[in-house]
Amino acid sequence: MSWLTNFVLPKIRAVVSKKEVPDNLWHKCPNCGQMLFHRDLEANLFVCGSCGHHLRLPPERRLALLFDDERYKVIELPKTIVDPLKFRDRKRYTERLKDAQAKSGTPRDALVVAHGTLGGMPTVIAAFDFEFMGGSMGLAVGEGLLAAARLAVLQEAALVVVPASGGARMQEGILSLMQMARTTLAVEMVKEARLPYIVLLTDPTTGGVSASFAMLGDITLAEPGAVIGFTGARVIEETIREKLPEGFQRSEYLLEHGMVDLVVPRRELRDTLSRLLGLLRRPEPPPQVVPLRG
Ligand SMILES: [Zn+2]
Secondary structure, three states: OHHHHHHHHHHHHHHHHHOOOOOOOEEEOOOOOOEEEHHHHHHOOOEOOOOOOEOOOOHHHHHHHHOHHHOOEEOOOOOOOOOOOOOEOOOEHHHHHHHHHHHHOOOOOOEEEEEEEEOOEEEEEEEEOOOOHHHOEOHHHHHHHHHHHHHHHHOOOEEEEEOOEOOEOHHHHHHHHHHHHHHHHHHHHHHHOOOOEEEEEOOOEOHHHHOOHHHOOOEEEEOOOOEEOOOOHHHHHHHHOOOOOOOOOEHHHHHHOOOOOEEOOHHHHHHHHHHHHHHHHOOOOOOOOOOOOO
């Protein structure tokens, strides 16, 4: 048996494993269940070709989608205290962080900040990574948003924030809730400098994130079908013991009820943002005043 197990079996395994299909070649649409080929999905900006569902985007892809010519510079964010509460549930918080960093392949937290131009205008974009611990906002994300606001003021640039977050990071307790106040101050800095602050709500924007900077945009855009709200629909239903209306907490519902200004398909995002920034930053020259005679 040893010849079989030691020599033949590994050879057979090697041949068989080579023929295995890489598991990232096909994606299943979470909305309609259609199997989508990775290359098609990428060409379609991660929008389902069958039902139009907008799948979640990693932050780097989001930045490439929004900046002119897909060119941007990521800035290094300030270091913050790691695991200030020495928190542990089933796992240590530091271990959860390490796992998330291994998964994303970078030592960053759930936020990426970059600067470049959008429609030819200087712009700072802060994009969330939902894959990193549910895009939750702790010290690092709060500090990152402050850095983004400071950079926007320094460069006289517009600030665009793209949340994709389940809310505050519970492993940092009260310190994560503090970030709601701090990020609100960050937005104030940009507004005081009379620079545009635009929020693009993506799926999902909930909890402490929706209760702070995400709802303070001069203009609020949303991607189609994104879940946007404070408390999840199921919890609300259980509390009030009533069925919630169709499409509750979705972008389109929020647009109808005045919480969102525009719902913009992914393919039109860059043009829409560029047009809006142009209106805010390059207003038509004021009409000349002609003095009346007599
Ligand atoms: Zn679909």
